[in-house]
Amino acid sequence: MAAKKTVKKIKVHRVRKVLHVGIDLVKAPWTGTLVKAMPINVENHGPHTDDSTASVLQLYRPEFPRLQERAGPGPMNRMARVMRNYELVITHGDRAFPAAMGHTLFGQALNLPPLVHYYHRVGEVPKGWWTRFRHRLGLARTPLVIVPTEAAARSVTADWNVPGQRIRILPPVFPKPKGGANIPRLMKRDGEKWLGLCAADAIAYLDQIVSAMIEMDNAWHMVVFGSAEETNHVRAAFDAKDIVDRLHVTDRFHGPGAVAALFDLALLDGSDGHIPSDMPALMAAGVPVIALAPDGLGELLPEESRSMRISPGADLASRLYELAQDDGLLTRSGKANAAFADRHNDPAPHLSALAQVLGLMSLQDR
Secondary structure, three states, X not given: OOOOOOOOOOOOOOOEEEEEEOOOOOOOOHHHHHHHOOOOOEEEEOOOOOHHHHHHOOOEOOOOOOOOOOOOHHHHHHHHHHHOOOOEEEEEOHHHHHHHHHHHHHHHHHOOOOEEEEOOEOOOOOOOHHHHHXXXXXXXXXXXXXXXXXXXXXXXXXXXXXXXXHEEEOOOOOOOOOOOOOEOOEOOOOOOEEEEEEHHHHHHOHHHHHHHHHHOOOOEEEEEEOOHHHHHHHHXXXXXXXXXXXXEEEOOOOOHHHHHHXXXXXXXXXXXXXXXXXXXXXXXXXXOEEEEOOHHHHHHOOHHHHHHEEOOOOOHHHHHHHHHXXXXXXXXXXXXXHHHHHHOOOOHXXXXXXXXXXXXXXXXXX
């Protein structure tokens, strides 16, 4: 008699349609890291006009009103109506706030799914009575607001009246380190040390950066990322001080994070209160970073690196020169940054928070 065959049951997961609003892979690349981490049964949709972003993240692209900072009730109502087709809506950053507000204003009438808002600033929320009024109204019924730091959580609660039980503190998902980086037409020679930064940041602090580079060891070279129009300003300033041979420019990437492994140090501007876009990738690669930023950013730096956060308005030239000469600090900071990034590269806490909004243990639950 033939043995009875055991039929293995195939577990079928429910397909969940999730709408992402406000994805910006330049200003907040960790948003893309989160989308890619979604389980296979999640169908990600995003009203993104950038074909490359939609392709990279494999987004379905619904018709959606254009995001505008001062969107009125009409556009917000149209945004809300699109949300009816989804099981969960995620709004990413300030740019997507009008969609979050539309969800609050029309959510009950349209029986909308839950919405999770990601707030990207690290410290105090923007001031002003109008901003405060709009956010108090716009987030009044938002089930979950995810913030990156305790400092941001305190301010969102105090200034926007979002109850603490509706706030989760979760650092961004740090990427895995990448090796084998190179920049076309640029070669790092033996003995050179590369300082990386974006052209917009370089222009904002150009006099102080040039002053520091004059004093720094000749082994230090600066690599600036940006358009020709932007980098020409930097080139002219270096040329005027006869140190243009220590300047390299490229328009191939948005910033040093894309080729992080090449750098010995990076200078980042987070003075607007946002997480500098290149910071997670640079830290993952073990690069020490000097960050012009408010106190809250210190929560996203290991203890060994917190002295490299500089308050906006401080003497950047002196601090940049001092830090660049401290090889021991740079080594300790780089190693600590890599370890910190490694501890925060698991998307599980984010996915768990999103599932809980739906009353689930996991997004893969039926």
